[in-house]
Amino acid sequence: MAVTAQTRGTEWLASAGLRPTRQRLALAALLVGDGENRHVTAESLYALSATSGEKVSLATVYNTLRAFCEAGLMNEVVVDGSKSYFDTRMDEHPxxxxxxxxxxxxxxxxxxxxxxxxxxxxGMQVSRVDVVIRLKRA
Known part of the structure; x- marks a missing residue:
């Protein structure tokens, strides 16, 4: 039996104990539905949800991505102190x-x-180290 994007999304949310609201399910299916890891911004996920026919506000996308991070499903990677990317790959990697x-x-x-x-x-401990290697054309 083939695993659907909805099933993967539902299982992903359940693994963190998150309640499967319609918006969370829709965004989870877009993020992990094909089994591949993703790097998204809130804006790119919002655009992807719109093209897939899901009606989700940009504020809901931001709030949902934050909830996914707090639940341990994603990591936030900050670039330039102002641009956040959200990564579904949870092991430590550059x-x-x-x-x-x-x-x-x-x-x-x-x-x-x-x-x-x-x-x-x-009283503090290092929780993780983020390495972002910036590339530009030579």
Missing amino acids: HFYWEDSHALTDAPADALRIEGLPDAPA
């Missing part, structure tokens, strides 16, 4: 940011070495 197209893609992690992190302030 990213390429393509300055000409404003795209975020996974970068190979095999050659990356992070050494010498500063100690976290008292």
